[in-house]
Amino acid sequence: xxxxxxxxxxxxxxxxxxxxxxxxxxxxxxxxxxxxxxxxxxxxxxxxxxxxxxxxxxxxxxxxxxxxxxxxxxxxxxxxxxxxxxxxxxxxxxxxxxxxxxxxxxxxxxxxxxxxxxxxxxxxxxxxxxxxxxxxxxxxxxxxxxxxxxxxxxxxxxxxxxxxxxxxxxxxxxxxxxxxxxxxxxxxxxxxxxxxxxxxxxxxxxxxxxxxxxxxxxxxxxxxxxxxxxxxxxxxxxxxxxxxxxxxxxxxxxxxxxxxxxxxxxxxxxxxxxxxxxxxxxxxxxxxxxxxxxxxxxxxxxxxxxxxxxxxxxxxxxxxxxxxxxxxxxxxxxxxxxxxxxxxxxxxxxxxxxxxxxxxxxxxxxxxxxxxxxxxxxxxxxxxxxxxxxxxxxxxxxxxxxxxxxxxxxxxxxxxxxxxxxxxxxxxxxxxxxxxxxxxxxxxxxxxxxxxxxxxxxxxx
Numbered sequence: 001x002x003x004x005x006x007x008x009x010x011x012x013x014x015x016x017x018x019x020x021x022x023x024x025x026x027x028x029x030x031x032x033x034x035x036x037x038x039x040x041x042x043x044x045x046x047x048x049x050x051x052x053x054x055x056x057x058x059x060x061x062x063x064x065x066x067x068x069x070x071x072x073x074x075x076x077x078x079x080x081x082x083x084x085x086x087x088x089x090x091x092x093x094x095x096x097x098x099x100x101x102x103x104x105x106x107x108x109x110x111x112x113x114x115x116x117x118x119x120x121x122x123x124x125x126x127x128x129x130x131x132x133x134x135x136x137x138x139x140x141x142x143x144x145x146x147x148x149x150x151x152x153x154x155x156x157x158x159x160x161x162x163x164x165x166x167x168x169x170x171x172x173x174x175x176x177x178x179x180x181x182x183x184x185x186x187x188x189x190x191x192x193x194x195x196x197x198x199x200x201x202x203x204x205x206x207x208x209x210x211x212x213x214x215x216x217x218x219x220x221x222x223x224x225x226x227x228x229x230x231x232x233x234x235x236x237x238x239x240x241x242x243x244x245x246x247x248x249x250x251x252x253x254x255x256x257x258x259x260x261x262x263x264x265x266x267x268x269x270x271x272x273x274x275x276x277x278x279x280x281x282x283x284x285x286x287x288x289x290x291x292x293x294x295x296x297x298x299x300x301x302x303x304x305x306x307x308x309x310x311x312x313x314x315x316x317x318x319x320x321x322x323x324x325x326x327x328x329x330x331x332x333x334x335x336x337x338x339x340x341x342x343x344x345x346x347x348x349x350x351x352x353x354x355x356x357x358x359x360x361x362x363x364x365x366x367x368x369x370x371x372x373x374x375x376x377x378x379x380x381x382x383x384x385x386x387x388x389x390x391x392x393x394x395x396x397x398x399x400x401x402x403x404x405x406x407x408x409x410x411x412x413x414x415x416x417x418x419x420x421x422x423x424x425x426x427x428x429x430x431x432x433x434x435x436x437x438x439x440x441x442x443x444x445x446x447x448x449x450x451x452x453x454x455x456x457x458x459x460x461x
Contacts, residue, residue: 031109068197069155076107112150125171142434163205166191193261208373305381308393343400
């Protein structure tokens, strides 16, 4: 990797804000285009959209996950009803109330469109390089799994959004002082609590952030304390400030505040289901997941955690053959293969940079953060015995994509033209791959031949 690319590029030009705006428009359009296409409940919409309707109807329910994701879907449904959003000619009563699919999907679509922007924010907090932030956002825009998860009334996209915000606010707090640091830590703690209140695996973002800070303190020594003056040097990296961070604030902002946020989220659900206390509900969730079991006998799309980096077993969310099988509508929870495999190779390659700290401290810091967060969102799944799915890899995938951005950015600004050419070719191939597999992420009509052309392996079907 070249050390010659600039730390900030074109800071006075509007290309950065203009580029982010363009990416957001693309992300928004892809998520809202044909949102009513399947007038039914797709995959786990059979649970989550119905549970959201239960909250609107104030009807008791049991859910195997914390309630925040369904609250948000219910908010989207309520707003859709109030403003009469959606096509009244496309409705169903599968949630228990007559409504358009748009009503239970639109907020997910909007939330998913924000993910590239928040990824850019996180990337900038880590490096203060606008080129890296824009490239990271661009790669997230052409990632297929995040696109699919945004187009239906599912909840993983909320988990990722709040987890990312927890990290963004935490990094901002590290690089701030006085009341701004306190505000950042408060917002970070609340965001981590909200991520866990969608699904427990949202704690991977929390573990990655606080775990890397503790690791830095162990590495650098506990005696540094908090030596920062009220006037921070602009040359200090997030790593330097983490090394000087006082861990006495960890119990409050890292544990108590996220826990209180998580517990408060449960109040409406517990009022609706008074037969369970807060702790009884946590026990019920644990018991439910322990009883599920694993393997294909539980669900045909179960996959092993160690297979996820290689995109071996995606999940078919919807499949319909019409006109005597001549037209196929298929929705796969499926990543952009070239981007996915490149990201896996990148996170493995970047781990080698941890052995070269003295040659490139900046690259070491970035590799440490991305690698630690990747493992924090991936390795805990090795302890889970129940059936798990490819979408459980979303948190780890995000950090591997950020690792890929590191390598591609270094190529784009390399002193040798062949590296710049390689970066452009790689990005072009990934964009083409995204367009090639777009029909099975959007559920567009395909001929049987076109469908098979996109199913490179039998495990993908």
